[in-house]
Amino acid sequence: MIQAVIFDLDGTILNSLELRIEAWKHAFSVYGVNLSDDTLRPLIGLPGIAIAKMFSEKALEIDIEEERYFRSHLNELKLFDDVNETFSTLGSKGIKTGIVTSSKKAFMKILNLPYKPVITIDDVGFGKPDPEPYLKILEIMKVKPENAAFVGDAESDLIPAREIKSVSVLIRHGSNKASENADYYIDNVSEILKLVSKLEKLRKDS
DSSP states (O other), X not given: OOOEEEEOSBTTTBSOHHHHHHHHHHHHHHTTOOOOHXXXXXXXXXXXXXXXXXXXXXXXXXXXXXXXXXXXXXXXXXXXXXXXXXXXXXXXXXOEEEEEOSSOHHHHHHHTOSOOOEEOGGGOSSOTTSSHHHHHHHHHHTOOGGGEEEEESSHHHHHHHHHTTOEEEEEOTTOOOXXXXXXXXXXXXXXXXXXXXXXXHHHXXX
């Protein structure tokens, strides 16, 4: 049965995707690189330094500028409306919750979210789509991969879940995204509750 549900941060539980794209466009433009929304959108969720290296030799400077710009607009960010209730309901059912993010630990301290555990890019040698952060949080939670579901809005969230044989869930927030790496789709955070119940029923019936 599902014993843990682990969420991505940006674009999954935090309504931050558009601001991330804006921040990356700004940071790259400072160093003479102009990128479109469509180029950047599928890359959000990868470690920042990895994104920066794709388009410039000044990756470190661009990564720092993106983070600076993003933090300067934190007042524009908020969790999706159903996040708190969903985490609370999962907990009441005895299901553990956590977050795996490519954001830095310092950024998570600024957000000061009430959810634990959290694995950041600073906690691992390799970020998503490498499975290391997923295996690390499961070790902390003392949950086997096959008893966990990972929820994210990007391929980098789904690929490691598939690799370690966890359930991979693509959250779409009203978009028409599709992925060959998604076991299931949900359109908002609270829909994970119905999906967990469905998976529990399927396993009991099998």
